[in-house]
Amino acid sequence: MTRPLISLAAALALAAPAIAQEEELQGAPSPNEIVAEAPAGEWAAIAPEDLVVMTLAPDAEGNPREVIIQLMPPPFSQGWVANIRTLARAGWYDDISVNRVQDNYVVQWGDPNYDNPEAEGEEKALPEGLHRMTEEDYLAERRRSETAWFAWTNGPYAPHHGNFAGWPIAWNAEAAWPVHCYGMVGVGRGYSPDTGSGAELYTVIGHAPRHLDRNIALVGRIVEGIEHLSSLPRGSGALGFYTEEEFDKRTPILTVRVASDLPEVDRPAFEYLSTAGETFARYADARANRRDPFFIHPAGGADICNIPVPVRRAE
Amino acid sequence: MTRPLISLAAALALAAPAIAQEEELQGAPSPNEIVAEAPAGEWAAIAPEDLVVMTLAPDAEGNPREVIIQLMPPPFSQGWVANIRTLARAGWYDDISVNRVQDNYVVQWGDPNYDNPEAEGEEKALPEGLHRMTEEDYLAERRRSETAWFAWTNGPYAPHHGNFAGWPIAWNAEAAWPVHCYGMVGVGRGYSPDTGSGAELYTVIGHAPRHLDRNIALVGRIVEGIEHLSSLPRGSGALGFYTEEEFDKRTPILTVRVASDLPEVDRPAFEYLSTAGETFARYADARANRRDPFFIHPAGGADICNIPVPVRRAE
Numbered sequence: 330m331t332r333p334l335i336s337l338a339a340a341l342a343l344a345a346p347a348i349a350q351e352e353e354l355q356g357a358p359s360p361n362e363i364v365a366e367a368p369a370g371e372w373a374a375i376a377p378e379d380l381v382v383m384t385l386a387p388d389a390e391g392n393p394r395e396v397i398i399q400l401m402p403p404p405f406s407q408g409w410v411a412n413i414r415t416l417a418r419a420g421w422y423d424d425i426s427v428n429r430v431q432d433n434y435v436v437q438w439g440d441p442n443y444d445n446p447e448a449e450g451e452e453k454a455l456p457e458g459l460h461r462m463t464e465e466d467y468l469a470e471r472r473r474s475e476t477a478w479f480a481w482t483n484g485p486y487a488p489h490h491g492n493f494a495g496w497p498i499a500w501n502a503e504a505a506w507p508v509h510c511y512g513m514v515g516v517g518r519g520y521s522p523d524t525g526s527g528a529e530l531y532t533v534i535g536h537a538p539r540h541l542d543r544n545i546a547l548v549g550r551i552v553e554g555i556e557h558l559s560s561l562p563r564g565s566g567a568l569g570f571y572t573e574e575e576f577d578k579r580t581p582i583l584t585v586r587v588a589s590d591l592p593e594v595d596r597p598a599f600e601y602l603s604t605a606g607e608t609f610a611r612y613a614d615a616r617a618n619r620r621d622p623f624f625i626h627p628a629g630g631a632d633i634c635n636i637p638v639p640v641r642r643a644e
Numbered sequence: 645m646t647r648p649l650i651s652l653a654a655a656l657a658l659a660a661p662a663i664a665q666e667e668e669l670q671g672a673p674s675p676n677e678i679v680a681e682a683p684a685g686e687w688a689a690i691a692p693e694d695l696v697v698m699t700l701a702p703d704a705e706g707n708p709r710e711v712i713i714q715l716m717p718p719p720f721s722q723g724w725v726a727n728i729r730t731l732a733r734a735g736w737y738d739d740i741s742v743n744r745v746q747d748n749y750v751v752q753w754g755d756p757n758y759d760n761p762e763a764e765g766e767e768k769a770l771p772e773g774l775h776r777m778t779e780e781d782y783l784a785e786r787r788r789s790e791t792a793w794f795a796w797t798n799g800p801y802a803p804h805h806g807n808f809a810g811w812p813i814a815w816n817a818e819a820a821w822p823v824h825c826y827g828m829v830g831v832g833r834g835y836s837p838d839t840g841s842g843a844e845l846y847t848v849i850g851h852a853p854r855h856l857d858r859n860i861a862l863v864g865r866i867v868e869g870i871e872h873l874s875s876l877p878r879g880s881g882a883l884g885f886y887t888e889e890e891f892d893k894r895t896p897i898l899t900v901r902v903a904s905d906l907p908e909v910d911r912p913a914f915e916y917l918s919t920a921g922e923t924f925a926r927y928a929d930a931r932a933n934r935r936d937p938f939f940i941h942p943a944g945g946a947d948i949c950n951i952p953v954p955v956r957r958a959e
Contacts, residue, residue, distance in 0.1 A: 483799075521937075540939070563874075
């Protein structure tokens with residue numbers, strides 16, 4: 330979700346530069362080209378306290394695999410977000426694993442013995458000091474005045490959709506909530522009234538499962554390295570859990586660290602395109618109405634998950 | 645897309661059967677449970693002429709990999725669909741490869757030297773007798789009377805969405821067209837007025853890229869084995885093409901055969917849940933309003949790509 334899509338026209342641009350350059354001059358800029366022109370002042374730094382670095386075991390060829398998660402800002406899910414920092418600082422996530430990969434749905438990681446039909450041992454004890462959240466906390470007070478909103482983002486799931494401080498949200502007359510787009514990170518839970526602690530996490534690797542909105546806490550999104558999760562082999566057990574015969578497919582998670590706890594030299598730096606700025610409005614419009622040369626029929630609209638907020642490494 | 649999602653509750657049902665069984669008795673049936681109860685007469689057989697078997701090279705552990713595609717029925721894309729049968733029967737697809745895997749977007753296969761920024765040789769010559777299609781053919785005549793439609797499936801992309809003969813479509817006052825959901829198969833093309841032949845194909849492996857609707861021909865969907873494509877390593881070149889250093893990641897395609905051309909014993913048989921039947925209406929309603937025990941807030945709606953048409957192996 331961090332890299333806006335590039336049209337097939339870009340492939341042709343590389344294969345046949347003369348023709349493509351000419352046609353690009355004739356067409357409107359692509360969403361990517363609009364973002365590339367954003368003034369520096371429209372990029373907002375992400376606080377190191379809001380970045381989490383998850384290091385997986387190297388792949389079969391020995392290549393390192395790092396997944397970087399951005400945690401959600403207030404007013405959303407702050408109890409779970411605090412728990413995730415607590416769990417990371419306690420080293421609780423170290424040596425857990427990816428236990429579930431369900432095609433067109435989610436990748437889930439945590440204690441292999443929690444909520445797992447293939448469990449074979451005892452659950453790992455949680456650290457002290459975790460918040461116990463309620464179902465009320467899936468929702469936040471509505472703050473429409475602070476929200477960038479485009480009427481054509483609305484769909485069947487809520488009366489309004491837009492972005493708040495760089496995050497995709499939905500709202501109605503009473504409340505606002507973050508939405509399940511590709512790459513969003515949420516908190517696994519058992520049956521109501523359980524709301525999960527933050528020890529068990531998942532990310533979306535398929536079409537937005539919006540039926541989960543307001544039913545599970547969303548706590549962040551993957552801003553780099555999602556391909557290390559989305560390309561993992563699917564589990565053949567119920568819900569995509571790896572079966573006993575597939576335990577060797579579980580990907581070990583070596584460490585999970587809050588970026589602000591890392592030595593400065595190892596600390597990743599990211600920024601997002603302000604969703605309140607002029608460039609984001611032009612980008613969103615271009616996503617909804619593709620006028621770059623490859624396109625014939627602009628759609629006239631786009632759902633909120635098809636307007637991913639641009640996030641990039643800061644220099 | 646062929647397996648409707650199972651709720652997390654099902655995992656708990658396996659981990660803690662006593663509690664879960666009790667709660668299932670209290671809750672409404674899940675979408676899956678509704679489909680499982682469909683009378684036999686609501687399942688419609690898919691003609692062997694509409695099934696294509698794509699055999700990939702075995703994986704690194706020697707496991708076979710087979711992808712089964714269902715071609716689209718009239719009135720949609722029939723010129724390209726005919727071309728795909730012609731290409732398969734000419735053996736043209738044999739020994740091509742998967743050349744592009746772009747996260748949250750598409751997997752593309754075809755001649756590695758067609759439209760590829762990493763091309764290193766000559767394009768493969770096409771067989772005789774292919775139809776040359778026009779951009780008009782992306783659309784079909786509107787046939788609302790034959791369409792199963794639920795108002796709450798509508799989103800920002802078109803005034804109406806529904807299902808026609810088991811396929812997700814959108815329409816306006818003038819025309820109808822198939823839509824880009826997860827697992828749909830489309831025809832790669834160059835710049836307009838090129839519309840592609842059917843030699844270069846892709847499937848959706850992320851959030852529905854609905855901006856491609858009416859801009860590219862959709863010709864079918866993957867009904868089995870999509871995980872063999874969606875879990876492939878992502879390409880690091882432009883648009884997810886494999887770069888020269890990654891040519892060894894290209895997955896060879898050994899053969900592509902129309903099922904009706906196979907000996908009867910090797911011929912796969914599939915059926916889909918009629919989208920005009922009572923069960924589909926109940927299933928779609930349950931997808932939009934999850935009332936099974938895991939859920940607290942039913943969404944009240946679902947976009948067309950979040951109501952995948954159930955498809956299964958026929959006995």
